[in-house]
Amino acid sequence: MQLKVLLLSAFLLLKLLFLYIEEFVHLIRALRNGFLHLAYAINTVPDKGWPTYVYHECPNCKRISPPDRNMIYVTADIDESSKRICRYCDTVMNPKKFIIPLFGFSTQIEYKPKPVGETKPARYYATQTQFWGIDDLTEKQKAEAMEKDMSFKGKAAHITYSPGGKLFVLNQGMNGRGLRVCPTCGYTIDPSTPLKGNEHITKYKKKCKSKKLINVSLGHEFSTDIIKIALPSHEVSLAGTQDKNQDMSVLYAILEGASKALDISRDDISGCVTESRELVLFDDTSGGSGFVKYIYNNFDAVLREALNKVSGMCGCTEETSCYGCLRNYSNQHFHDMISRGLAKEYISWLLYAETDNVKNAEEKGISAKTSEVPEEIGIKTFSYEPEDTSANPDTLTQLEALRDDTDDESIKRGLEKLIAAAADGNFENPITDSKLPTSEKDIWPELFWGRSRVALFTPGTENQYKILKKYNWYCYMIGENINAELVMSHIRKEE
Ligand SMILES: [Zn+2]
Ligand SMILES: [Zn+2]
Ligand SMILES: [Zn+2]
Structure with missing residues (x-):
């Protein structure tokens, strides 16, 4: 029996250490799921402190x-003078400590796990993740990183993709009150547990000679792929949402939208809001799995689906949220702060509002008139990984070739307009003689820009044009009435 228990402890310990080496995030998930009440102590190593x-x-x-x-x-005592003021709500924030339990956890010697049913109900351990910056990137990672400006009816947004995003995860104990830990033996308890004179027994069932317990949270850091989204600011006012948080509401709507639009499991992506109010989305798997890159490439579709998600089909009232729209297990810490209506109002403003933001549009070289043209694109999506077109002939060359090829005067004039609009820019190189595999049928545009999701059609292929228009692609018929500036405004510019 004794051997069995020892083996179990050793197994748990090994397993945890293994997890540490293999997969930090999973350890945090184990913490989140209440493993901690099986553990008795945080392991210490002589002469080595926890970071x-x-x-x-x-x-x-x-x-x-x-x-x-x-x-x-x-x-070390925390310098009380290091209080800071919250940048959002001006509240005084007290400094707190977190340790990284680098050496794992262990149970007390001869610990007998209680049969299922006898164990205490699962405790609520709030875990929060926050962005900590970007690691020093390798040359390969630098080459993978990318960023782009986006324009929503003239309103500018900027989105960055990078591998090597550094995040830290905090477990602040039950109801956020931290844990009391003995730095000498690693003994750990919830601060609400009464303890006479801080006396305690070590995991080896000996009386600990130290009586100094400190209050800490547990933390970890990990690296993964991230996208950082800077959205234009617009404060929504909605009755009953004074204590709600718009950024958080938008963040969770976008995560839900991404999960739905791109068929990503909601558990595989996560996000947080930075101090400068940017939204950071990350792959919730160590090292990254390419999910956020997919979101980067399909951000329009994600936003449209996000709006769908908060449109009210779930049945909750606008000032609140429910499990049908924004809530899930992993964001329970914020349930009281997220409002479906705030997300809905903001995203529909972003996607559809005509603003007087002429300046923004002008900066991007889009005339004010162009940015006022209402333009809808479809919401359906299909899976398409844009190919590398850097070796293709450039936009100007391909437009000119089409112009020289056609006998149709209207098409010729349309192409002339596009050529003029494309003259002063280094655009993504387009693709010709290739298909787009929508779920209905293969579509063969005259010319398309895969990463920008812009496709041009010629008269005679109206059916194809109509089908692709149901998807999240910008589709245009080439003719003398084409709004060339609008078309070009959707095509990515290369560095
Ligand atoms: Zn605050
Ligand atoms: Zn101790
Ligand atoms: Zn709801």
Whole structure:
């Protein structure tokens, strides 16, 4: 029996260490799922302390600001003068400590797991993830990183994709009150547990000689692929949402939209809001799985599906949210803060509102008149991985070739307009003689730009044009009435 228990402890320990090496995120998931109440102590190693950092959490809006880069000694007192003011709600934030339990956890010696049913009900361990910056990228990673400007009816957004995004995960204990930990033996308890004079027994069932317990959270950091989205600012006012958070609401709508539009499991992606109010979406698997890159490439479709998700089909009232729209298990910490209506109002403003944001449009070389043209694209999606066209003839060359090829005067004039609009820009190279595999049938545009999702058709192929228009592609018939500037405004410019 004794051997069995020892083996079990050793197994758990090994398993945890293995998890540490293999997969930090899964360890955090184990923590999140309440493993901690099986553990008795956080392992210590003689002469080695746990890496320890100071961070701040806003007691009002619950936002966490990233830790200082510098580590402190685990037993060091936090300088009370390092209070900070929350950048969102002006509340004073107290400094807190988190440790990285680098050496794993263990149960007490001779620990007998209770049969299922006798164990305490699962505790609520709030886990939060926050963006900590971008790692030093390798040359290969640098080559993979990309960014683009997007324009929504003249409103500018910027989106960045990068591998090597660094995130930190915090487990702040039950109801956010942290854990009390003995730095000497690793003994760990919930701060609400009464403890006479801090006396405690070590995991080896000996009386610990130390009586100094410290209050900490548990933390971890991991690297994964991220996208960072800077959206134009627009404060929605909606009755009953004074205590709700618009950024968080939009963030969770986008995650839901991405999951639905691109068929990604909602558990595989996650996100947070940075101090500068950017949204960071990340692959919730160590190292990244390409999900956020897919979101980067299909952001229009994601937004449209996000809007669908918060349109009210779920039945909850606008000032709140439910499991049918924005809520799920992993964001329970924020359930009280997210409002379906705030997300809905913001995203529909972004996608559809005609603004007087002429300046933005002008900066992008789109005339004010053009940006006012209402333009709808379809919401259906199909899976299509844009091919590398860097070796193709450029946009200008291909448009000119089409012009020289046609005898139709209207098409010729349309192409002349496009050529003029494309003259001063280094655009994505287009593709010709290739198909787009929609779920209905293969579509063969005259010319298309895969990454920009812009396709041109010629008279005689109206049917094909109509089908592709149901998808999240910008589709145009070439003719003398074509709005060439509008067409070109949707095509990605290369660096
Ligand atoms: Zn705050
Ligand atoms: Zn101790
Ligand atoms: Zn709902």
